[in-house]
Amino acid sequence: MQIPAPLQPSTRILLGPGPSDAHPAVLRAMVNPLMGHLDPEFVSIMVQVQEMLRGVLKTKNKVTLPISATGMAGMECCLMNLLEAGDKVVVCAMGFFGQRMIDIAGRTGATVTTLQAPWGKTFSVDEIRDTVSKVKPKVLGLVHAETSTGALQPNIKEIVDICHEHGTLLVLDTVTSLACVEVDIDSWGVDAVFSCSQKGLGCPPGLSPISFSDRAVEAIKNRKTKVQSWYFDMTTVMSYWGQGQDRVYHHTAPISMIYAIHEGLRLVLEEGLENRWKRHWHNHRALKAGLEALNLHYTADAACQLPQLNAVRIPEGVDDLKGRKFLLEKFGIEVGGGLGDFKGKVWRIGLMGYNSKPAAVLLGLAALEQALANQGLKVDPGAAVGAANKYYAQA
Numbered sequence: 001m002q003i004p005a006p007l008q009p010s011t012r013i014l015l016g017p018g019p020s021d022a023h024p025a026v027l028r029a030m031v032n033p034l035m036g037h038l039d040p041e042f043v044s045i046m047v048q049v050q051e052m053l054r055g056v057l058k059t060k061n062k063v064t065l066p067i068s069a070t071g072m073a074g075m076e077c078c079l080m081n082l083l084e085a086g087d088k089v090v091v092c093a094m095g096f097f098g099q100r101m102i103d104i105a106g107r108t109g110a111t112v113t114t115l116q117a118p119w120g121k122t123f124s125v126d127e128i129r130d131t132v133s134k135v136k137p138k139v140l141g142l143v144h145a146e147t148s149t150g151a152l153q154p155n156i157k158e159i160v161d162i163c164h165e166h167g168t169l170l171v172l173d174t175v176t177s178l179a180c181v182e183v184d185i186d187s188w189g190v191d192a193v194f195s196c197s198q199k200g201l202g203c204p205p206g207l208s209p210i211s212f213s214d215r216a217v218e219a220i221k222n223r224k225t226k227v228q229s230w231y232f233d234m235t236t237v238m239s240y241w242g243q244g245q246d247r248v249y250h251h252t253a254p255i256s257m258i259y260a261i262h263e264g265l266r267l268v269l270e271e272g273l274e275n276r277w278k279r280h281w282h283n284h285r286a287l288k289a290g291l292e293a294l295n296l297h298y299t300a301d302a303a304c305q306l307p308q309l310n311a312v313r314i315p316e317g318v319d320d321l322k323g324r325k326f327l328l329e330k331f332g333i334e335v336g337g338g339l340g341d342f343k344g345k346v347w348r349i350g351l352m353g354y355n356s357k358p359a360a361v362l363l364g365l366a367a368l369e370q371a372l373a374n375q376g377l378k379v380d381p382g383a384a385v386g387a388a389n390k391y392y393a394q395a
């Protein structure tokens, strides 16, 4: 075999559903020298990560930590720990990721009841009340920001209240919402939450922040059977993360990723959560003005559109792959294609974390104008960029 040349990956602008571009300060944090994962100094860094993560999730939950894997592992970890054979669970699916929750919940041996919403729509509080009061499940699984459709599930607090009336724990997927739109774990009362490092937090993929309420920890302690997963069994992971300098070896924390999330979380807190949410809405409105000028229509209802993930229908006569290839080759821009029902029909344009900024909006729109014109669509040059700039001038 011929030994490949050293890597020289091209510079991209990641305007898809994730990963998003990492903040340069995060990448700089990662080149720091490695330490042992039981080094007292590293343990202090892990404690700081937990404290900052509580700040970003707005929770006082003791069990709050990033598990050493991506967002899907966070989903699996929450469901595996809270469910066992014989339990009942309701999963609300309004897109691709809700569908995955159904799959994982089923693998625990629990009885799964599913509630489906059409892609692009969300659930009403009444629908959820009807099902929860009938089934009285141990767990309700819900996706906050459905990345496949670009829809934001509203009324989380009301839904949690209904759950708690019936002794149900709420598991919330905030993989795409955390550090982009409002997430307020304690005042909403969410029992288990998971997220990821590579979307709103502006870090590389590799960590999944999770948090369990006392109620959820109690439920884990009261299990009749062992958690089926060894790696994600919280009863042991907790004694690695939760006992300061007295920790027992569980697995080797991914040192450089912990440096990364330390910087990512620090930057979120420095900016301020509310400012960060506002920034995401602000740049979304500019992008939306531009997309509308190009006659691109959102897949999610106007009332529940995500600011950080803009899913739009690909216009008639435009080829999905050809369009995305054009953007990548000509501009180094990545946008996402559709998943599941939306495959080949939808483009997903992300403005997450570090990339929620006018530079990304304006370049993305300028490139889209060319990509659509390249496939024979009639595009007025500057129409989209002009509409976005008109928004910025007034805002």
Ligand SMILES: *Cc1c(COP(=O)(O)O)cnc(C)c1O
Pocket: 018, 070, 071, 072, 073, 075, 097, 143, 145, 146, 147, 148, 173, 175, 176, 196, 205
């Ligand atoms: C991206 C995403 C996931 C999966 O996260 P990975 O980091 O890709 O494992 C889960 N849920 C939602 C809503 C997502 O957007």
